[in-house]
Structures are given as C-alpha cells and as structure tokens.
Amino acid sequence: MTSLGNSSKQKLLLDLFFPGLAPTTSSLWPLLTDLPTDYGGLLCICGLLLFFGKYASEYLGTLLETYFTSKIEVSYRDEAYDMLISWHEEDRWKSPRSRSKRDTATVVIKKEMKKMLLDDMAEFLDPQTRTWYCMRSLPYQRGYLFYGLPGTGKSSFSLSIAGRFDLDLYVLSIPSLSDRSLKTLFADLPQQCIVLLEDVDAVGLKREQDANTDASQGGIPRKSANKVSLSTLLNVLDGIGSSEGRVLIMTTNHIERLDPALIRPGRADMKVEFQLADxxxxxxxxxxxxxxxxxxxxxxxxxxxxxxxxxxxxxxxxxxxxxxxxxxxxxxxxxxxxxxxxxxxxxxxxxxxxxxxxxxxxxxxxxxxxxxxxxxxxxxxxxxxxxxxxx
Ligand SMILES: Nc1ncnc2c1ncn2[C@@H]1O[C@H](COP(=O)(O)OP(=O)(O)OP(=O)(O)O)[C@@H](O)[C@H]1O
Structure with missing residues (x-):
C-alpha cells in the first residue's frame, strides 16, 4: 500500500516537472518498486533520461549540422598588418586569404616613378575625387598598365599598393580564363578593390581582320577557342555594371603585342615601364x-x-x-x-x-x-x- 502510494506521488511529481513523461515510462515503474528509498524510482528514471538525452541531443545536433547548415570560412585579418587577396578557380573566386602587407619601400623601382604612381593613386582614392567623378557622371575607375621584363617587380608593386591603400586585391591570370569565366568573375567583384589582370598579352588580342596577316607572318600566337577574346575583355572593362572605385592593374611582358584599344586612356590611364636594375x-x-x-x-x-x-x-x-x-x-x-x-x-x-x-x-x-x-x-x-x- 505504502509503495503504491509512493509510486503515485512520484508519478505526480514527474508529471508536474516533465508533463507526459510518467505515462511514457509507466512500463518501467513496476521494475523499480523494490528500490530501498522512496524516491529511488524517480531518480533512476531521471538519471536514465539524462544519460540517453545527452547522446540523443548530440546525435540530433550532428544530423542538423550535416543536413541543414552550411559552413563559411571567415578569414581573420589584422587591419594594420594584413590584407585580403583573392585568386580565382575557373569561374569563381576562392575565399580570400589574408596576407601580410608588403611595404612599398621593399619594392625597388625608380624613385620618381614610384612617387608618381603613389601620388596618382592617392589622388584617385581621395573621397573628394569620388565626388568629383560622381558630379560629372563619369565612371569612377582608374586603370594602369605595368609592362616590362619578368622579375622587374610588376606583381610585387601591385601587391604593395593594395596594402598601402588598404584595398583588397583580386588576381586574375588571363591565360587560365575563358570568356565565360572572365564575365562571371568580373560580375562578382566588390566595389573599391584592386583587380590585378596578369599577362594581358595572353588575350586573343588581335582583331579578326589582323588574324590572317599574323598567321602568314609567323607572328603573335592566335586566339584559341577557350581563351579570352579582346571584345569580351573590353566589354567587361567598360561594362555598365563594372564596379565603382575599381583600380585595374594590367601587367604584361610584351606591350608590343597589346591591341591599342586595350591600353587607350580610360582603360589604361597610366602606362609604366618596369625596368632592369640601374x-x-x-x-x-x-x-x-x-x-x-x-x-x-x-x-x-x-x-x-x-x-x-x-x-x-x-x-x-x-x-x-x-x-x-x-x-x-x-x-x-x-x-x-x-x-x-x-x-x-x-x-x-x-x-x-x-x-x-x-x-x-x-x-x-x-x-x-x-x-x-x-x-x-x-x-x-x-x-x-x-x-x-x-x-
Ligand atoms: N623591383 C623589385 N624590388 C624588390 N624585389 C623585386 C623587384 N622586382 C622583383 N623582385 C622580387 O622578385 C620576385 C619576382 O617579382 P615580381 O613577380 O614582382 O616580378 P614581375 O615583374 O611581376 O615578373 P613577371 O613579369 O614574371 O610576372 C619577387 O620575389 C620580388 O620580391
């Protein structure tokens, strides 16, 4: 009689704190009636629940994480020392990597040339210049062409400029792009960044009418089917949707191979030769x-x-x-x-x-x-x- 009374008290308690649990666990109660203490049954049930509940919640958590969530990698950077650089893989930007800034002083080029470039960029990035462009409805963009022999510092200087002006750098290697991937990648560029377009001489640069002449004269390599064409490159550079505040840096070892249309002012506002060491x-x-x-x-x-x-x-x-x-x-x-x-x-x-x-x-x-x-x-x-x- 006493044990029955105790058991029903315990069920009442259980129902009070965990409504609906007492009926669910009713099959266990007869097994727990012989326990020495009055509330032993209740304690055992709660212990079991805690034990299995822990594993059940962990299992459910893993299931949720696997099937209902996605992970993104957030790159940490120290604003004072790091900058973000993005490379592309086919037609998508890989998640940016933080890299320590390279001081412009560590890239040795002619002093006057360095000063001229840094002053020009500082002037372009000045907020007043932005307003000036905006008031005249001009596209707020600036383009540079860095040309010269390999190993003269074109890429290194681009990297150091990005660090100096706190801009993220997006690196595109023309030989590895197609028309389609170039369009997609340009469409995904943010506002205010530096786009480094490496090896622009690898573009199928010659216009259609020049192609036959060059082939007969054993000249410049021809545009192949899956390479970037000049018209596509010009379109993305001038595109209406092209990002505001974009600084474009094109590099080449062969300026003589570039179509004049690509390097006319407006697309390449400054052409700078990187030279062998004096x-x-x-x-x-x-x-x-x-x-x-x-x-x-x-x-x-x-x-x-x-x-x-x-x-x-x-x-x-x-x-x-x-x-x-x-x-x-x-x-x-x-x-x-x-x-x-x-x-x-x-x-x-x-x-x-x-x-x-x-x-x-x-x-x-x-x-x-x-x-x-x-x-x-x-x-x-x-x-x-x-x-x-x-x-
Ligand atoms: N002017 C320079 N001052 C200091 N280091 C330089 C300079 N030029 C090149 N280097 C060093 O040489 C290496 C290659 O330089 P970088 O890639 O910048 O040359 P590049 O002109 O872009 O060459 P490429 O035309 O082959 O791409 C880097 O490690 C860089 O630190």
Missing part, C-alpha cells in the same frame, strides 16, 4: 638586404641580447655598408639584370655582404652562360594560381 636600384637592393633591421624586428636569444649576424652587423656598425653598396653597384652593368635576379643572388649571401661583393663577378658570368642556353622570354612569377613568393 645603379641606384642595385645599391638600394643591397641596402634592403644588408641594412639595419627595423627596431621591432630584432631577434633575441635566450640571454636577451640581440643575435649577432657576424659580418653583417660589423659592416653596419662600422659604416662600411655604404662603401660596399657602391662597390657592388659598380660591378654590375646597368640594365642587364632584373631586380629579381639581383635579389636572389643577395639572398643567397644574406649574411655576408663582403662575400656578395667578391662573388658577384662569377655570378654574372654564370648567369650570362645560362641565358645563352635558355634566353629570357616569359613570366616566371605568376603562373596560374601561383602566389607571390616573396623572399
């Missing part, structure tokens, strides 16, 4: 590699003192650097080697400026020999999806 650039590169580090980048060993880089530190502290830079620059003929070539030699000797000066003669000879065997022809930096591998 004396000033060579000594700037030398200073860049061997100059003192910015103070926040000093390495410390366990004892807390600055890690010595031996000869390099000695040269800097004793004011020998300037003299070595001049010696180094005097040994290399102007306009024979690209900044990339010189940079890679200096990096191979990064702890020993004296060894660099002593070894540069042999290095030039080896380079000339190599060039005879494989003449410098084409871009090495940005093949399809090849990202900027800066030192």
């Amino acid at each position: 004396r000033d650039m060579i000594s700037q590169l030398f200073f860049f590699i061997y100059g003192p580090k910015p103070s926040n980048e000093i390495d410390y060993n366990e004892s807390g003192s600055s890690i010595s880089q031996g000869e390099k530190d000695y040269v800097i502290q004793n004011g020998e650097l300037h003299q070595l830079a001049q010696e180094f620059a005097a040994k290399i003929p102007e306009s024979e080697f690209s900044p990339a070539e010189i940079m890679s030699f200096l990096l191979a000797n990064k702890h020993s400026p004296r060894r660099a000066v002593a070894g540069v003669g042999d290095w030039m000879e080896r380079n000339r020999e190599e060039r005879k065997r494989a003449p410098r022809t084409n871009s090495w930096a940005l093949a399809v999806n090849d990202e900027f591998d800066d030192p």
Whole structure:
C-alpha cells in the first residue's frame, strides 16, 4: 500500500516537472518498486533520461549540422598588418586569404616613378575625387598598365599598393580564363578593390581582320577557342555594371603585342615601364638586404641580447655598408639584370655582404652562360594560381 502510494506521488511529481513523461515510462515503474528509498524510482528514471538525452541531443545536433547548415570560412585579418587577396578557380573566386602587407619601400623601382604612381593613386582614392567623378557622371575607375621584363617587380608593386591603400586585391591570370569565366568573375567583384589582370598579352588580342596577316607572318600566337577574346575583355572593362572605385592593374611582358584599344586612356590611364636594375636600384637592393633591421624586428636569444649576424652587423656598425653598396653597384652593368635576379643572388649571401661583393663577378658570368642556353622570354612569377613568393 505504502509503495503504491509512493509510486503515485512520484508519478505526480514527474508529471508536474516533465508533463507526459510518467505515462511514457509507466512500463518501467513496476521494475523499480523494490528500490530501498522512496524516491529511488524517480531518480533512476531521471538519471536514465539524462544519460540517453545527452547522446540523443548530440546525435540530433550532428544530423542538423550535416543536413541543414552550411559552413563559411571567415578569414581573420589584422587591419594594420594584413590584407585580403583573392585568386580565382575557373569561374569563381576562392575565399580570400589574408596576407601580410608588403611595404612599398621593399619594392625597388625608380624613385620618381614610384612617387608618381603613389601620388596618382592617392589622388584617385581621395573621397573628394569620388565626388568629383560622381558630379560629372563619369565612371569612377582608374586603370594602369605595368609592362616590362619578368622579375622587374610588376606583381610585387601591385601587391604593395593594395596594402598601402588598404584595398583588397583580386588576381586574375588571363591565360587560365575563358570568356565565360572572365564575365562571371568580373560580375562578382566588390566595389573599391584592386583587380590585378596578369599577362594581358595572353588575350586573343588581335582583331579578326589582323588574324590572317599574323598567321602568314609567323607572328603573335592566335586566339584559341577557350581563351579570352579582346571584345569580351573590353566589354567587361567598360561594362555598365563594372564596379565603382575599381583600380585595374594590367601587367604584361610584351606591350608590343597589346591591341591599342586595350591600353587607350580610360582603360589604361597610366602606362609604366618596369625596368632592369640601374645603379641606384642595385645599391638600394643591397641596402634592403644588408641594412639595419627595423627596431621591432630584432631577434633575441635566450640571454636577451640581440643575435649577432657576424659580418653583417660589423659592416653596419662600422659604416662600411655604404662603401660596399657602391662597390657592388659598380660591378654590375646597368640594365642587364632584373631586380629579381639581383635579389636572389643577395639572398643567397644574406649574411655576408663582403662575400656578395667578391662573388658577384662569377655570378654574372654564370648567369650570362645560362641565358645563352635558355634566353629570357616569359613570366616566371605568376603562373596560374601561383602566389607571390616573396623572399
Ligand atoms: N623591383 C623589385 N624590388 C624588390 N624585389 C623585386 C623587384 N622586382 C622583383 N623582385 C622580387 O622578385 C620576385 C619576382 O617579382 P615580381 O613577380 O614582382 O616580378 P614581375 O615583374 O611581376 O615578373 P613577371 O613579369 O614574371 O610576372 C619577387 O620575389 C620580388 O620580391
């Protein structure tokens, strides 16, 4: 009698807190009647419920996550140090990757040219300029053509500009695009960004009427069926829907192959030649590699003192650097080697400026020999999806 009374009290309690549970679990109650304590049955039921409930909710959660949700990767970036770069895969932009900004000071080009470019871009991005364009109903866009031999810094400078002006960079490699993918990718561009159009000479640039002539004269490679045509490229560049505030940078190693229509003002407002290294650039590169580090980048060993880089530190502290830079620059003929070539030699000797000066003669000879065997022809930096591998 007592046990029956207890059991019904417990059911009442259960119904109070979990309505409907008592009838559902009624088949279990007879099994729990012999328990030593009055509320043992209730505790057992609740324990079982908690135990199985935990697994059931985890299982349901996984099911929901798998079938009813989608994941997006949110790239984290530190606004002060990082920028976002997007590459494309066929006709869609891959999720942007954050990359540390490259200081424009680390790209060695002629000083006047750098200043002119940076001033022009700063002026274009000034909010007052935007209003000015808007009041005159002009498309608020600016285009640049960077041309020159491989390894002269065209891609690196584009990257550093994007970082300097806090703009995201969208990189398109023309050889890997078709008409369709180019249209789709351009349609998906945001407002205010830099679009880097690499290797524009790979566009099927010659107009239809020129094609036959070129074929007979063994000239420029022909447009193939799945490559970007000039008319499509011009259309996307001028398109009504093209994004406001867009900065377009086109790069090429072969300006002579470009159709004048592509590089007329309005599409390429400034055409800038990136050149092989002259004396000033060579000594700037030398200073860049061997100059003192910015103070926040000093390495410390366990004892807390600055890690010595031996000869390099000695040269800097004793004011020998300037003299070595001049010696180094005097040994290399102007306009024979690209900044990339010189940079890679200096990096191979990064702890020993004296060894660099002593070894540069042999290095030039080896380079000339190599060039005879494989003449410098084409871009090495940005093949399809090849990202900027800066030192
Ligand atoms: N002017 C420069 N100053 C500093 N580094 C440079 C310069 N030019 C090239 N480099 C270095 O050489 C490498 C290749 O440079 P980059 O890709 O910018 O050249 P590019 O002119 O775009 O070549 P390509 O025409 O082959 O695409 C990079 O690692 C870059 O750091």
